[in-house]
Amino acid sequence: MHLDHTHDGPAALGADARRPDGTRRALRIGLGGPVGSGKTATVAALCRALREELSLAVVTNDIYTREDAEFLLRHAVLPPERITAVETGACPHTAIRDDISANLEAVEDLEDETGPLDLVLVESGGDNLTATFSKGLVDAQIFVIDVAGGDDIPRKGGPGVTTADLLVVNKTDLAPYVGSDLGRMAADAEAQRGGLPVVFQSLRSETGVADVAAWVRARLAAWTA
Amino acid sequence: MSRAALLVLADGRFPAGGHAHSGGAEEAVKAGRVTDAASLADFCRGRLHTTGLVSASLAAAAAAGTDPAALDAAADARTPSPALRTAARRLGRQLLRAARATWPGAELDALARRFPKGAHQPVVLGLVARAAGLGPLDAAYCAAYESVSGPATATVRLLSLDPFDATAVLARLAPELDRVADRAVEAARRVADEGVDALPAASAPLLETGAQAHAGWPVRLFAS
Incomplete structure (x- = not known):
């Protein structure tokens, strides 16, 4: 039995920054957004971009x-033991916001079994514009929308677009084909988010996921500082 | 003791993971055994008098102070399906996490130390009831009610069943819930003299085999 440094109990309960053995736990970043906006593709690209420099799990x-x-397994972005699926009973937002116990267990088990980890990415099931992660589960959240879902989404706002620590507008390469005005999306997003960062990305471009990866690195530097 | 603590613990929104489980309803819906409010009522009645009674008895005995390890072994013996054992332990672990945050105490910490990957959920539920200042009858009510409220809520999602009809099913079962809770407490009382073999072992073979089949499905909405 390991020694407890920060708890009088045997195991972590929630978002404490220290694990029961006293070490700092991994940074947890949530990725949410509507169905088909490119959350899984962004997670895969992040894994490829970061796996050489960080110990990570999903x-x-x-x-x-x-x-x-x-x-993620098929594309071999990480070894299988570093990827865990949580079942959500038809309510993905419940599992990331209202009842986070299954997700907490998943992140803690990954850290116990494959750790030490620097970073755990928690990807939400595709949901709607109101889906956000509990602060009890993640330290920061990325909300992923795409240009093909309609260039009025930033204007419509909602908790994901407005409050996420990073807003990603994905599939910018499709903008000319679906008639989306990237300038308008950028202006609307800025108005809704009061200075919180926004990244426009196309995973098919040369830059790919680099801007999001840079943001993740900065969060991790702040977490471990 | 606060009676209102019972409302907190029994609330379907208590964040202990139950929302992702259907209590066998998903498999029963796919097999065509639950198709409407009437068949949901039959399903719930069957579950209440089998799984529900066993769970309520385990919970009542745990709340009365019976050794949780003996009760956990008794729960294993009454749960032939490995898939259901896994689900029960997972839910027990999730409940324990939520309860240690809401009603912190040495007894729950000790349970977490003894069962780091989770004890059977009804056993945990009984100890949580104790931690919340509740008694064996309260614990039995919680377990019995959960045994039917989970499938009813899941069926609303699975069949797009009218939620008023599903809630009416639960309301009609109330007198039977009373009787099951009473029987559970009576059985738990006998454990002091006769050991855990005094607890009911009512089995629902279709729930057990169905849970095994369900665990192998590639596509499903619920974890069990």
């Missing part, structure tokens, strides 16, 4: 399958 929250976890 938790997926699928709505009714294990597809997202299987996509």
